[in-house]
Amino acid sequence: MEKRKKDIDLDAIVAKYRPVVSFRVKKSIGVRTPDWEDVVNEIMINVVEKLKKGEFRGDSSIGTFIYTITSRRIIDFIRKKSKVLKHAPEPNPYLSPQEHVENRERAQWIADSIEKLKPKYKEILYLYYYQELSREEVAKKLNISPRRVSERVNYAQKLLRKVMRE
Amino acid sequence: MKKCHFENLIDEYLFDKLDEKQKEKFEEHYFNCPQCFEKMNQTDEMIAVIKAHGSEIFRDFYAPRKTRRSRLEPVLAFLTPRQWAMAAVSAALILVVALGVIPNRKTTSPEFLINDDLVRGSSITLISPVIDNLDQVPSEFRWQRLRDNIEYKLFIFHQKELLWTTTTKDNFVTLSENTMSLMAPNKKYSWQVKAFSPEGFLIAVSSPVQFNFVTSK
Numbered sequence: 001m002e003k004r005k006k007d008i009d010l011d012a013i014v015a016k017y018r019p020v021v022s023f024r025v026k027k028s029i030g031v032r033t034p035d036w037e038d039v040v041n042e043i044m045i046n047v048v049e050k051l052k053k054g055e056f057r058g059d060s061s062i063g064t065f066i067y068t069i070t071s072r073r074i075i076d077f078i079r080k081k082s083k084v085l086k087h088a089p090e091p092n093p094y095l096s097p098q099e100h101v102e103n104r105e106r107a108q109w110i111a112d113s114i115e116k117l118k119p120k121y122k123e124i125l126y127l128y129y130y131q132e133l134s135r136e137e138v139a140k141k142l143n144i145s146p147r148r149v150s151e152r153v154n155y156a157q158k159l160l161r162k163v164m165r166e
Numbered sequence: 167m168k169k170c171h172f173e174n175l176i177d178e179y180l181f182d183k184l185d186e187k188q189k190e191k192f193e194e195h196y197f198n199c200p201q202c203f204e205k206m207n208q209t210d211e212m213i214a215v216i217k218a219h220g221s222e223i224f225r226d227f228y229a230p231r232k233t234r235r236s237r238l239e240p241v242l243a244f245l246t247p248r249q250w251a252m253a254a255v256s257a258a259l260i261l262v263v264a265l266g267v268i269p270n271r272k273t274t275s276p277e278f279l280i281n282d283d284l285v286r287g288s289s290i291t292l293i294s295p296v297i298d299n300l301d302q303v304p305s306e307f308r309w310q311r312l313r314d315n316i317e318y319k320l321f322i323f324h325q326k327e328l329l330w331t332t333t334t335k336d337n338f339v340t341l342s343e344n345t346m347s348l349m350a351p352n353k354k355y356s357w358q359v360k361a362f363s364p365e366g367f368l369i370a371v372s373s374p375v376q377f378n379f380v381t382s383k
């Protein structure tokens with residue numbers, strides 16, 4: 001597009017996209033897979049190489065360019081893994097990419113903030129996120145409309161986001 | 167801040183509820199939309215906290231523990247919880263001996279992959295429920311404690327689908343009324359427990375054990 005290859009600021013790209021690539025990798029192969037970080041490293045190295053070689057020609061956005069490299073590497077990883085893993089893949093429970101919440105103090109603080117919410121918001125978080133019921137199921141349980149469920153979830157989120165940004 | 171219409175997909179993406187196509191589309195999107203990415207990160211952190219601290223955050227919502235002993239045979243009514251657990255195990259053993267029924271349990275250690283190596287980990291012995299045809303929805307799931315500071319993740323499946331899961335540091339989980347209401351009589355369920363070290367590594371798994379219950383009352 002407007003940028004030619006010599007104008008590309010590699011450091012800025014790495015800084016901006018590494019968290020995105022990490023998230024995607026952890027989500028796909030699981031944070032329990034100890035080598036997820038190596039996969040991220042390989043992808044970032046690959047991205048930089050390709051950018052240096054001028055392989056990004058701006059036919060798509062840089063985001064999509066990096067997304068494609070990431071997807072390819074993940075598919076590769078899973079294919080290799082499943083050759084070793086003979087068992088059928090397990091059902092996928094919710095495994096957060098941030099499962100080991102590194103900062104215990106912060107986690108506790110967020111937990112406390114949730115605890116202090118009004119019961120109607122706590123209840124919605126409990127059913128929707130903790131029990132993983134669908135909007136429809138929550139609506140039925142609380143005898144409100146699914147739309148109302150979404151509104152409450154969104155509002156509870158908004159309150160917590162404020163806390164989390166602090 | 168104007169709302170991006172992809173934001174609605176964040177929850178479903180995090181809970182793996184999108185189909186392959188939607189998922190890819192959303193993934194490509196958050197590589198291009200810092201706003202969605204940031205929001206997804208926050209939501210994910212929030213869910214992680216809810217999952218990890220749920221039992222304390224939501225303690226008001228847990229149904230008070232019910233004594234269901236009276237429903238069972240009078241001879242068992244005075245047993246302590248520990249004896250109860252033992253009773254469950256002996257009941258399973260009796261079943262094996264008397265009926266030649268082998269509960270769905272393996273005694274060998276499970277194997278899993280760590281750094282491409284097949285590792286033999288310890289197994290977790292499930293205590294109850296380990297028998298079929300219970301007379302009501304099981305309200306408590308109990309397993310053998312490994313050692314201190316272990317995080318256990320309990321999974322309940324209906325056929326191959328995950329029905330419910332939770333994390334705890336105890337060696338049991340008491341289901342709330344709401345969770346129990348997810349299960350219906352005469353269907354096949356199974357449950358499984360995985361153990362994680364404080365660093366978050368999988369260190370032990372149980373074999374899945376099937377159960378079902380007969381009536382809804």
Ligand SMILES: [Zn+2]
Binds near residue numbers: 170195199201202203
């Ligand atoms: Zn967006």
